[in-house]
Amino acid sequence: MTQVLTEQAIEPAVQAWTRLMRxxxxxxxxxxxxxxxxxxxxxxxxEALLVLSxxxxxxxxxxxxxxxxxxxxxxxxxxxxxxxxxxxxERASCATDxxxxxxxxxxxxxxxxxxxxxGHVASIRALFEExxxxxxxxxxxxILGKLPGVADGDDSCEPA
Amino acid sequence: MTQVLTEQAIEPAVQAWTRLMRxxxxxxxxxxxxxxxxxxxxxxxxEALLVLSxxxxxxxxxxxxxxxxxxxxxxxxxxxxxxxxxxxxERASCATDxxxxxxxxxxxxxxxxxxxxxGHVASIRALFEExxxxxxxxxxxxILGKLPGVADGDDSCEPA
DNA sequence: GGTGTACTATTGAGTACGCAAACAACTCTA
DNA sequence: TAGAGTTGTTTGCGTACTCAATAGTACACC
Numbered sequence: 001m002t003q004v005l006t007e008q009a010i011e012p013a014v015q016a017w018t019r020l021m022r023x024x025x026x027x028x029x030x031x032x033x034x035x036x037x038x039x040x041x042x043x044x045x046x047e048a049l050l051v052l053s054x055x056x057x058x059x060x061x062x063x064x065x066x067x068x069x070x071x072x073x074x075x076x077x078x079x080x081x082x083x084x085x086x087x088x089x090e091r092a093s094c095a096t097d098x099x100x101x102x103x104x105x106x107x108x109x110x111x112x113x114x115x116x117x118x119g120h121v122a123s124i125r126a127l128f129e130e131x132x133x134x135x136x137x138x139x140x141x142x143i144l145g146k147l148p149g150v151a152d153g154d155d156s157c158e159p160a
Numbered sequence: 161m162t163q164v165l166t167e168q169a170i171e172p173a174v175q176a177w178t179r180l181m182r183x184x185x186x187x188x189x190x191x192x193x194x195x196x197x198x199x200x201x202x203x204x205x206x207e208a209l210l211v212l213s214x215x216x217x218x219x220x221x222x223x224x225x226x227x228x229x230x231x232x233x234x235x236x237x238x239x240x241x242x243x244x245x246x247x248x249x250e251r252a253s254c255a256t257d258x259x260x261x262x263x264x265x266x267x268x269x270x271x272x273x274x275x276x277x278x279g280h281v282a283s284i285r286a287l288f289e290e291x292x293x294x295x296x297x298x299x300x301x302x303i304l305g306k307l308p309g310v311a312d313g314d315d316s317c318e319p320a
Numbered sequence: 321g322g323t324g325t326a327c328t329a330t331t332g333a334g335t336a337c338g339c340a341a342a343c344a345a346c347t348c349t350a
Numbered sequence: 351t352a353g354a355g356t357t358g359t360t361t362g363c364g365t366a367c368t369c370a371a372t373a374g375t376a377c378a379c380c
Binding site for chain 2: 025027031047070124125131
């Protein structure tokens with residue numbers, strides 16, 4: 001019974017899981033602070049703008065955006081609320097299905113993304129490339145891609 | 161300038177980062193639901209009990225617990241508040257330094273951990289071992305360990 | 321055409337954090 | 351032994367979520 005605990009410390013899957021949590025927490029804190037301070041954007045704000053910018057015509061159904069960002073629909077409503085208030089995203093309705101409203105990137109939103117992009121990407125690269133070989137970065141992405149939902153709409157828009 | 165965006169899609173570090181976020185969100189949701197439903201514990205509740213159980217005498221300074229769980233001190237205060245109310249952890253003061261109070265695992269806490277442990281570890285193993293080769297799990301843990309703070313007190317308490 | 325089921329989006333309520341400020345207690349300097 | 355700086359903990363306040371409930375819309379089926 002106390003052995004269960006000792007066992008856990010050694011269990012590779014548990015160690016990997018623990019480190020995944022800690023890695024996420026640690027890097028999130030680092031990158032989020034910078035993005036917030038320099039551009040007033042949340043990590044998810046940024047990701048939303050990024051995903052939209054890669055979508056056809058810069059717009060996406062809210063529910064798809066939710067899947068992509070791993071948020072619930074209500075989370076998306078509130079995230080977009082902020083971006084709409086800031087004028088970075090606007091609503092567009094769908095002619096063929098009255099239930100859906102699109103999230104549509106505005107010009108201001110595109111500008112904001114471009115403005116934040118340079119520094120943010122540089123921070124990410126610094127964080128990873130300082131510690132990892134290119135091979136490791138590739139391996140990390142590949143392994144994580146096998147987890148449920150992770151690789152889904154990842155690289156988005158294949159050029160037809 | 162629009163190229164920045166295309167570039168990003170290819171940038172391996174950015175892809176790794178994105179997947180890290182999504183992997184964390186996805187697995188957290190899975191494992192957290194189960195733990196919550198079956199034992200009424202948060203993921204962090206569980207981790208706190210686990211870390212304490214591995215510490216000398218089942219107790220740790222709150223600030224060390226904070227570092228280990230990647231929470232701020234205030235986060236720890238509130239997390240432990242819940243565990244104290246549930247009788248799983250109690251406060252113990254330090255004779256030599258009146259500022260610190262230890263978080264001390266109670267017998268009930270140990271029991272609770274043992275009770276939750278089996279299912280939780282099984283879920284983690286299922287999640288990882290279904291999709292990954294052992295080699296990949298090992299590689300994942302090793303790579304993530306290089307990120308700042310991740311490998312720190314991982315296997316906890318060095319015996320003085 | 322009417323009804324049941326499935327989807328999309330929003331809202332209210334609750335939660336788990338972080339940050340900044342406050343305070344107490346320790347430590348170091350001289 | 352006085353003061354200054356550091357560290358451990360808690361508190362108030364704000365925020366970014368989730369879950370459950372609601373309402374409007376679409377579509378299949380008979």
